[in-house]
Amino acid sequence: xxxxxxxxxxxxxxxxxxxxxxxxxxxxxxxxxxxxxxxxxxxxxxxxxxxxxxxxxxxxxxxxxxxxxxxxxxxxxxxxxxxxxxxxxxxxxxxxxxxxxxxxxxxxxxxxxxxxxxxxxxxxxxxxxxxxxxxxxxxxxxxxxxxxxxxxxxxxxxxxxxxxxxxxxxxxxxxxxxxxxxxxxxxxxxxxxxxxxxxxxxxxxxxxxxxxxxxxxxxxxxxxxxxxxxxxxxxxxxxxxxxxxxxxxxxxxxxxxxxxxxxxxxxxxxxxxxxxxxxxxxxxxxxxxxxxxxxxxxxxxxxxxxxxxxxxxxxxxxxxxxxxxxxxxxxxxxxxxxxxxxxxxxxxxxxxxxxxxxxxxxxxxxxxxxxxxxxxxxxxxxxxxxxxxxxxxxxxxxxxxxxxxxxxxxxxxxxxxxxxxxxxxxxxxxxxxxxxxxxxxxxxxxxxxxxxxxxxxxxxxxxxxxxxxxxxx
DNA sequence: ATGTAC
Numbered sequence: 453x454x455x456x457x458x459x460x461x462x463x464x465x466x467x468x469x470x471x472x473x474x475x476x477x478x479x480x481x482x483x484x485x486x487x488x489x490x491x492x493x494x495x496x497x498x499x500x501x502x503x504x505x506x507x508x509x510x511x512x513x514x515x516x517x518x519x520x521x522x523x524x525x526x527x528x529x530x531x532x533x534x535x536x537x538x539x540x541x542x543x544x545x546x547x548x549x550x551x552x553x554x555x556x557x558x559x560x561x562x563x564x565x566x567x568x569x570x571x572x573x574x575x576x577x578x579x580x581x582x583x584x585x586x587x588x589x590x591x592x593x594x595x596x597x598x599x600x601x602x603x604x605x606x607x608x609x610x611x612x613x614x615x616x617x618x619x620x621x622x623x624x625x626x627x628x629x630x631x632x633x634x635x636x637x638x639x640x641x642x643x644x645x646x647x648x649x650x651x652x653x654x655x656x657x658x659x660x661x662x663x664x665x666x667x668x669x670x671x672x673x674x675x676x677x678x679x680x681x682x683x684x685x686x687x688x689x690x691x692x693x694x695x696x697x698x699x700x701x702x703x704x705x706x707x708x709x710x711x712x713x714x715x716x717x718x719x720x721x722x723x724x725x726x727x728x729x730x731x732x733x734x735x736x737x738x739x740x741x742x743x744x745x746x747x748x749x750x751x752x753x754x755x756x757x758x759x760x761x762x763x764x765x766x767x768x769x770x771x772x773x774x775x776x777x778x779x780x781x782x783x784x785x786x787x788x789x790x791x792x793x794x795x796x797x798x799x800x801x802x803x804x805x806x807x808x809x810x811x812x813x814x815x816x817x818x819x820x821x822x823x824x825x826x827x828x829x830x831x832x833x834x835x836x837x838x839x840x841x842x843x844x845x846x847x848x849x850x851x852x853x854x855x856x857x858x859x860x861x862x863x864x865x866x867x868x869x870x871x872x873x874x875x876x877x878x879x880x881x882x883x884x885x886x887x888x889x890x891x892x893x894x895x896x897x898x899x900x901x902x903x904x905x906x907x908x909x910x911x912x913x914x915x916x917x918x919x920x921x922x923x924x925x
Numbered sequence: 926a927t928g929t930a931c
Contacts, residue, residue, distance in 0.1 A: 543926040546926070581928045649926075649927080652926080686926075688927085689927065691927095692926065693927090695926090779926090
């Protein structure tokens with residue numbers, strides 16, 4: 453593997469062997485050794501060998517090994533190129549949304565915060581395999597969610613009209629078709645709308661700890677000392693099943709279309725083939741489902757705030773700052789060409805003035821939401837014109853540095869508890885949260901500063917967790 | 926990430 457430093461925090465993986473394009477890795481000296489311990493750079497090289505890949509295959513500073521494309525990877529293909537399920541990820545449209553509030557954190561004593569977390573948990577089922585409490589949301593409503601995304605729920609009173617304009621793609625991707633989705637996936641999906649899930653998914657009550665740029669902070673409704681709520685979840689068992697189904701069928705498709713796969717995780721088919729079109733249609737279903745899932749949880753979080761503070765939720769602010777997808781493939785125009793950008797553990801980060809920004813954020817660029825690990829800070833960023841090489845993408849979080857298995861084995865109780873000082877969390881048994889312990893993740897400040905130093909993103913605000921809800925069994 | 930199994 454031929455990796456060399458080209459400029460500050462920017463490394464080139466030069467084309468060798470089957471690679472069609474170079475790779476670019478945005479990383480600093482502190483993070484690079486962590487990345488070299490796993491197979492993520494090899495996985496970038498493998499992705500660079502797929503037919504029709506264009507530009508550079510990119511690695512973000514939070515990159516780590518995944519199934520197919522590494523998490524923290526961006527791969528774009530041209531019309532006539534391929535689409536790959538493993539380059540989107542298991543959790544299709546895993547993403548983050550942020551709500552602001554007009555509540556001063558210092559006015560909320562710990563017992564009230566605890567009550568708030570309990571009330572949210574009462575409304576939002578958390579953990580693997582959990583089912584929706586919105587039993588009225590199955591059947592017909594499932595179908596409208598699949599085709600209309602978050603808007604379908606807002607029409608039904610589970611949200612405010614402004615929510616949609618502050619959601620990436622207005623909460624819906626066109627081209628969805630349930631005909632491309634297995635019955636099994638639908639059965640799983642129907643039962644899980646409005647559930648959090650497990651793993652790195654969370655709902656956090658945060659304090660706006662620092663605002664770096666007043667103009668954007670004011671525009672996003674993020675003022676120092678105020679409470680905010682961050683929601684991190686995706687398409688649950690629905691998207692997972694779709695990825696599982698297509699990872700298999702795309703293997704056969706690749707073979708039929710004469711594509712020599714570097715590994716099974718990158719199973720793919722030409723975008724204009726039957727299999728490629730079907731995967732896109734199924735992925736769009738899961739994208740819309742995930743936007744709706746975050747919308748439903750938003751609705752439940754607002755209800756919980758209203759209950760605990762004893763007033764209508766809209767009097768507490770609770771406006772949707774933004775909602776971004778972290779795992780998605782989308783047709784976008786770059787340099788005048790229509791390309792299919794696969795982002796897996798990467799966030800779109802449009803620069804100011806870009807027409808795809810919502811009108812209210814056109815002057816600044818939309819908020820880029822980057823969650824830290826449980827117990828550590830999250831960031832709100834904006835994109836810049838310098839991120840053209842990554843197709844206007846930024847990192848999606850801190851990124852793991854330990855596997856779940858080794859985290860459970862190696863992290864002590866003392867280490868866990870000291871890393872969670874000052875943060876409420878919903879478990880008495882620290883062991884069930886060990887795989888998500890802050891020490892299992894890279895340093896979020898290092899990760900964010902890597903891109904800030906290059907000028908690919910700007911810091912707007914830093915949010916510190918006060919209370920976190922994680923999924924557990 | 927995930928009813929951690931075809």
